[in-house]
Amino acid sequence: MTGSPRRRDNFESSIDSFVDRLSPQARSLWAKSGDETGHLSLAQHLIDSACVAAVVFDTYVSNSLKENLAQNLKLSVEEVRQLYIWLAGLHDLGKGTLTFLGQLDMKPEFRHLLSRVADAGLPIAMSKLEAGRKSMPHSVSSGLILRNWLEEKGFSRRQANWVSSTVDAHHGVASGDERDAIDNVLSEYPPEWRAVHNELIDAMTETVGVHGVLESLKSLRNPLAAEAQILTGLIVMADWIASNPDAFPMVVSGTQTQRVESGMRAIDLTVPWSPVQLSDDIHDLFRNSFGWPATFQARPIQQAMADVAKTCTEPSLIILEAETGVGKTEAALAAAQIIAASNEAQGVYFAAPTMATANGLLERTMNWARNTTESGAVSSLYLAHSKNQLSKPFQNLRFQDIDEDASDPSADGEVVASSWMSGRRRGLLSNIVVGTVDQVLMLALRQRYSMLRHAALAGKIIIFDEIHSYGAYSSDYLATTLEWLAHYGATVIMMSATLPTDEREKLIEAYTGNSVEEHSNAYPLITVAGESSLRYVTPEQSPTNLEARITIIDDTITALEELLGRLLVDGGVALIICNTIARAQEVYGVLDATYSSEVELHHAGFMAWQRSEKEDRMRHELGPDSHRGEGRPWRKIVVATQVAEQSLDIDTDVLVTDLAPMDLIIQRIGRLHRHGRPESDRPEQLRKPQVFIRAIESLEPAPTINSGANAVYDPLVLLKTLLQLPTVFKRPDDVATLVQSTYSDHHAVPKEWEGVWAEASSESEQRIDRAHQRSKSFRIDSPLDTHRLHDLFGDLTKATVQLGDEEKGAAQVRDAEPTVEVIPIQQADGFYTPFDREEQIISEVPMSYKQAFQLASSTVRLPLRMTRFDSDFEAVIDALERSTPMEWNDHYLLKGQLALSLDANGEASLGRFRVKYSPELGLESTFDSSDPDVEGRS
Template identity: 25%
Template sequence: MNTRSELWAKQDGFDKTYPLLAHLLDTVTITGALYDHWLREGLRDLFRESLGDNAKSIVQCIAGLHDVGKASPLFQLRPSDKAQRWEKIRKTIEESGNYQDLGNTSIALNRSKDEARRHERLSAYASQPVLPSSRKPASQVWVHLVLGGHHGKFSAITKASDTKDLLEDLDYGGWTSAQHDLTDGVLTACRLNREDIPQKLDPTITLLLSGLIVLADRIASGEPFVDGGFTLLEEFPDILEHPHRWVTEREKEAESRVRTTVGIYSPWETEDAAKQAILGDYDPRPIQREALDAGDGLWSLMATTGSGKTEAALLRHSTRPERLIFLLPTQATSNAIMRRVQHAYRNTSNVAALAHGLASVEDFYQQPLSLYDDEAGQNPSENQTDKPSGLYPSSFVRAGAARLFAPVCVGTIDQALASALPGKWIHFRLLALANAHMVIDEVHTLDVYQTKLLEELLPWLVKTRTRVTFLTATMPSEQRQQLISAYSQAEEKLDSPIFPSIDVVTEGHTDSIPVDSLTASMTIDLRQTEYDSLVDAHVDWHTQVRRQFPTARLGIICNTVARAQETAQRIAENGETVLILHSRMTAEHRRQNAQQLLDLLGPNGTGTNITVVGTQAIEASLDIDLDFLNTEICPAPSLVQRAGRQWRRTDPQRKDRCPGEHQKTLTVTWFNSDQSWQYRPYLAAELKRTYEWLASHSQLIIPDNAQEFIDSAHVNFENALTELDMEALTEETLKLMRAESNRARITDALTDRASVGNFTALTTNNPADESTTRLIDEGSNGRFILGSLESTIPGAWHGTAEELLTLSSRDKATIREVLRASIPLSLPRNSQRKPRAKEEFIERLKAISLSESRSLLSGYYFVPDADQFYDSSIGFTGPLQNS
């Protein structure tokens, strides 16, 4: 066969060009390793059901054809590049005698034409020579979509006459013949004929295959694997004439390469080992026993705080050998759960990723990547004892959407919701979600915008038979109906929820299973004050309780950062030990304080005479135990969550810290106002309804009162009565409209009637921005690096802006150090009244833009001498736009 050895696929970073056929066969081999070792069994079943007994070979073949379009004059000849190496490449191609001179006016050499310049489109035409208009059924041109999308975007024909002229020139010039020869080489390697490739394919499989090819291409293109190909060519110069042998020779190396890049999931050795790792010596609780028996579908657990929901999710996960994606509402809660997941996996060996904007400053990434790093070209030893233990990072999955591909990924919910927004590589993200068990904790914290985005994702997870677990201590009935209906694909109205319970959704049917729960009663202590006196009320409460219980653990949760800071500062002035946690702190400051909280008040903490002050940052998934809690009025679901930080565990020392206290007291500080802005960041109507329920009850009993409490405080069209209710509904409706406008129409691309246009609508020129998964109404978030020469700011950068601008993406250790000084700040909106509000805010900080940086710091500002704006105890103090 003609291997077209004159054509190349890789040359950057190598002493010589790498043959195009070699790269195609490398991708075939890597795809085989991914299919056998990385894909979960459920996805392999889907491929087999759609493609038959030859499923694996067909998947490998299509992946191998992804770069056939590189056999084109514009890619191979680079006519505008006059460097000596290109003169040599062009001479080799010309002397092969296989190609005709097309002349400078040929459309095939016109860089302004996307059809000629984008080799992925030429790969699509070479393998399926049709002109796919937007209206063409996707099932009929699936090969075109899969191959044409491997650089991140699906595309349709734009100008048919140009495409026809291009294909005619390629045929005349001998390039079409080259593409045919390369295609034959891939088919031979996979032991297939052209007739074995099906004419039609279900759109769900098309999306899965599109993402898989992106992953295979990235791994096969890595320098270590290409180096292995060069070595094989040196040992067997004629091996490309035997494509199947090439694949056979490289299979073992391919598996090793997959293991060291994306990672291959390593489960616990036995069911008993999993239980021991997750529960220790404790027997499973009722919900945890249910988790062990859970099968396919959606498993939505609504149970009291502290009932072992996290462990239940991990136990459900342990019943299948598949990847885990564990998602939470905030960076702080993600960091906390990551530590618990690490503990559970301590006796396994798995690549893992912590996925959020400031993950690189966390302890997990302090492990040296060189220990077992794919970028260093180190492959895992065959000796099992040489493998790392527990969870460890890998360069391949350290950033961006690739983090979702780690065998164990813990991150913010934004990582998944970005997959519900149109963007480049959306099929790459969707594959990652489908090839895992996806756990979403604190589901109730999703607002209507985020819930709508999640609703768009759920049909995809159903189509791909992806196991999904929801965890929450609360969930409004309306949100429950919306999400379960999206997964079950049934419009029937659900029965009223039972609290606590598990909703099990499989094959369109929903069962609700009541579960046993310990009853927790708390006395409601409502304290009224004025809006301007909230801080005074908190300090007075603290003084009163501390006087009576000198060694108790006290907590105060405020709804704004400014009040939390002022409260903490005034209490500290009285000589109290205060720990504060909120969003306006450097990443290092938050990390230090969160760790101190866990050390003092966590499962093994023995802290006494301590006060915790914070915002919503300590509301969910932070495993701390307080004796007394004072919280500002907040929505009912959040209030239940906040109450869960109090008397969280059975603590024999509590009787010494709180003598005479036999039942916890939940103090709720509230105020009455007609000014909606004073209730921010929440809706005034929700807070007033929460107050009305609390005022009519002397106790909050969990689980007895939980669902009634949550639903009574939720505003909807049926119960809206007041002007504030209508204001809340208007705001929620606007968020829904934004979600409807912004979302990717994934569901439209999954139907039998899906068209090419439905696929192209999913992708844009830019990757989905994780920040757009949340609506920020009061200005936009800016990211800043705080500088200080005096070391008063935790984690501060001690260098200059010029030093930051010299950093590149290779300076990982230094960038990690810089990000310890990062902080998000709300930027004001420019308006007619204040047309330069944003710019003036930045000028007041004397902030320097790092937009010219060659690293991820390009999205940040640097604030030199930031000490004037920062207090080492309470965080950033100004200038502020929102309190």
Template identity: 30%
Template structure:
């Protein structure tokens, strides 16, 4: 014990009793409150002397080893990680999860201190013969005869440097379960914390795997190594200035699901950042630990600062007119959204269903700023359906932040071609690009550090406060995949915006439902945007979030009639409300009473029709469902245009997803400039006559405005989306009547025929239902008829009668649709996260982990909203 204050030391330090020196060693646990004048006891020299009398120097075990002879001690990596965790807990973890962590560890007094130390000892399993034997040349001389004998026996059996079957994460779970139980934690808490720490390489251990590792005495080393692990943990606790753990009420520590996810995510990310240490900075086994910790606090703080993960602080006033002063007046939908988010008393979900051109994206950004400010969040992630729309949203966010004139964290663009887009925009380079775990398999174990390095290098944008990208990046947080808890932690402090939610296939929709459940559980506010959302699909989405927030399963009930006929509308619910509220909204002048004339054109005549319309001085859009049909139409149009006099030739563009990336970027930019918004630079060089041929890329958010359009028959919601590109902007002067030509469907007695391969893209049943609605119509009234038409196609079968003579094809297609939906739902359910219940264990979040890229099943497959 300390001879001055009577504080009792523990572990190997019992042999290192000495007077308080005020330097070296660990801080006396009673020094601040029980009269120890210096606050320090057992200097480093005394501790080393005790080690020499029979203990093991906790600095001897290596944690990182490169190609040289100087390692980085395991205890130093533990201190590095603990320092990072302490600095990240308020930066990375959302407010609700942070509160759950505080609640869990509050019985111990210093909740942050214990969280940090626990994160720090995540690699405790490396203090084992199976791991230390990977570099026997370093470990054996440093750790002494007993350790060398254990290591030697194992390496002689397996071969020196051979990979081990017992991962050090499993051994961490073994030792931390034992240690936490010894401190007084109940078995469930001990297991939960230990497994969260042991899963820092992405896969949380199962009970069976931990039991097997515990029984593998040759790998874990038995009692001698267990004692060494105990001493390392105690030394970290001592250096951190925390009290003796046995004297604390660990029996009162209980972790909720939210707290466990946050602890696991915090541990992994802290480990990655702490591992960003080049080999030349390894300190070797003789380091002064007290001095090292002081230096680590400075070094790791600089790493965190380089990440630029500081929270976004919106201005005090986040009204629409403040954020978008250049807008003459908010649209009614934008005003309604502003009112709704102002009324929310807690985190919640907002659904905006409104036509194209109503400013849904800006409404979502205004709502996001308000929610971030009101609920103390870090930022947002805007999830878009495609790279094109992601780029547009990125520009919108960039302009918003620039207009506020305040320093904000950098916005990260997340999709596979983000680098090329940012390079073309001459966007600033990521200053943290060099901050990544060093090398591949830096531990020498082949244990996943290389994978973590890649993850952290390319996916850390999801952890940053502000992000824009494809919806896939968010949906990965709903998959049972490696490090899924990191993705959930990254989203925990944000508002998440999902655009075009009507356009997800069955697989994506099933994942979205589960992701919304988890976001509700983590109290993450969500904003959903759609132009054509079926009423019962909206109900399912909102119910998923509310069920997660309430900790229950979603209720299987029909959509309320409140949605029917209310379009545009804003629906919302929060954690403080008992029901979903729906607000009907008037459309803006641009979208009010739009009457779209419908005509039919044969599939083989579509090129001729487009050239004739362009010849009348119009900008024409030709939209197809398949790339091959678009390419074919483009070739036919070019042939016809080349036969015209030079002065009468329209400009012709082709856009589809299979273009070479550089060409696609060029065409997208040209379309935005030539056919975009007339104010500013976009739309300033609109051609007198032009034809743009494309696929669904023209439907999914590309800001382009055409005079007339011809489209292959598609589901009703897709057609409505496409119609939104007809005279999208007010250009003044005379423009032709709104005109949509439908092609790609032929009728014969008892048979409806679509162009080849069309039913590989869209379900035949949905196409039949859409055609049954439109075949005899001459015009559509928007927005008045939009919700009714969508609900007829995607609603119950009894709402839409089968036309006479179609019965056999109708029934067969409907049966195929049902089987397809069931098959895809089962496929998605097999890979998505479970909903935590009493019978669901933590390890099931990553059990049978799948590829994080399995967020889509088939591109543009749109048979999901039934």
């Protein structure tokens, strides 16, 4: 851009003298009281932050995000850079206030800093108005000082508020009601103080050379909060880096240029992802990217996705609908690689439906990232969920040297877990992120420091795995998230085996802002939607790979026992999926009496390490490489809940499942005859796939569905599923037809069903209405409807405060009440043991990492009914806190965790509940019969 190199040179040449050019009054202000080595002046911290911002913009921010900001702000990229540096260099203006300086009065060792301010000629006596305030956050003061300066320069109040809000919000929340009161305080400040405030702003304005940018901003009508949100996120990054004492110490030595170079070397901030040069041969691209053999040929779905990606010339929503097992994951990653090479995205976020799925994807994604990162380049990788510290592959990546894992540096790039970008709230800033879908949906959530999440995701390609039929509540969050990602110019890739047409079209409308005029019911299908175009690509359909007979059976335990007795007389592997933990525990208890060691129970109510062991064992026994007589059991019954529904690579001979929505039944059928096997692996009577449906208590004259199923799923969708349920299911032939017909609004309802249908319709409509209403509570508005940064935060005091931000946020976007997580232990005199473990841990003695890791791997969540009501919550938490060892708060893996102290029988009383934990059944809870007031409170 014309003139930009000269302006950049002016900034770089003037930073060394920035502090020295200021008046003694401006130089007397402090920003950080520091340590034994010294303190840091406000002027020094401001120029540190401005210089860091320049490096962040030049080395970290992707070209795609720079260009999006420039387009939306009607500035050039160089002007956006200047604006960002200037704002970062002014973010702590509010530390030049008496309230901030007054903190030193309480610390005698630092009072000399306050004396320096007085000696420089600044009055240090507070006005009555300021002295009477309980708080005066320096971030709010920063915004107001800058706003008032902007108004003096000819900005309207609206424009000045927009610019200054980025500075105001650098502590994670844009202020609201308190601004006017604090502005009144600042209006009474002596002229000497106002002169210093203006001097700091004028000096930074001159140093950055931002005058022309500010003039351009005056003509920007109705700027949106979205751009302020991104700028604020980048300001927070610069502030946090400049505030790191290991990088920017309190003692200043050498030139400012040298200080910045040294500081940034201490912060392992990686540049945007640099994909390797693409091969023209799609088969070669997949071989190279995933390390597959030279004989590998890309599947039709994968070829089609690669072809689509090559033609994406604008930010797009790409939806891939195809059956399980055709390589959708690799197709999406390859498409992301192709698009990133074209649009220079910052990286990729791979959003998995669960923590377990994310963990399973981690190593695959790490290998792909190494293979696809340009030789000599470094990509940072992060595992984004609350249990990432328990992932051994991720921890190994965190603690290895950059070059440690590269056997041939000339062949592949490096993948590291950046220590700075693995910190709290910073992990999403990494280039390649694997995590849960909640982390992306929280983009649409009112939440402290949401600006960092926006800045981290706005420049990435976002891949959503396993998108099915979301409920109304989560669909609202997903739609809003897509609106924001589209506004930021982020390309989104979504995958599903079973997506209703209406749901697909809602996603398209959310992302593009356009109604869908052209429809498609093809399967498999790739939809490519952008602001100016919509097209459908229909890859070649796979041949029929499964034909299963579907039979409804009686819901009694006796009927289930008789069925299994017939089916498993010659052995075989049966999977029984129940909709609730209680049903699964009941089924297991009965079958264990007959089949004993041949039955395994799997649900979310087991400790984390036991769940992991169960899944690993099942993958080994029932995976593609195990055969009868060679690791595959002669007979086995797996009783599970929805945890076996997806992303668990097991192959069973017969499926018995509770009634669920059609798309989820199809997902469950994905565990049936999943792998190609020799006939000898399956008993003769199970060589043809069979599905048996339970949880229907009666069919005549109209269906009566188990109450647990109706509690978990929409009752109308269950009736529609039952109405459309075929006697024979062919995959992939029937997938699209069954899903679309189930979620259609047009059904030939039998006369005998009309009463229950009307009742279910009413209940469904009420649930959906309630969900839409609830979703508004903490969900932000569309980016096109949001102009004030404050509107992205609102009143955060209403949020649940009992749990951490991440847990609260994840529960909020899932429409789930946060549940309490506990670690079962058994205590004795002077020591305790993790439940079902032998190692004794001495009380009140610091723990080893091994002991803490063992405990942290033993978490289990209490049933929601135990903490749903405030009185129960308080009683349960009080009991748990009393039994939690004090030393847990001293270890980073256990800080904030609660212990469930069990007696010798594995039982405990919590409030009005009695809980029991056993390795066989997991966690059980009942009302405590010894509580005299159970009946009254239940």
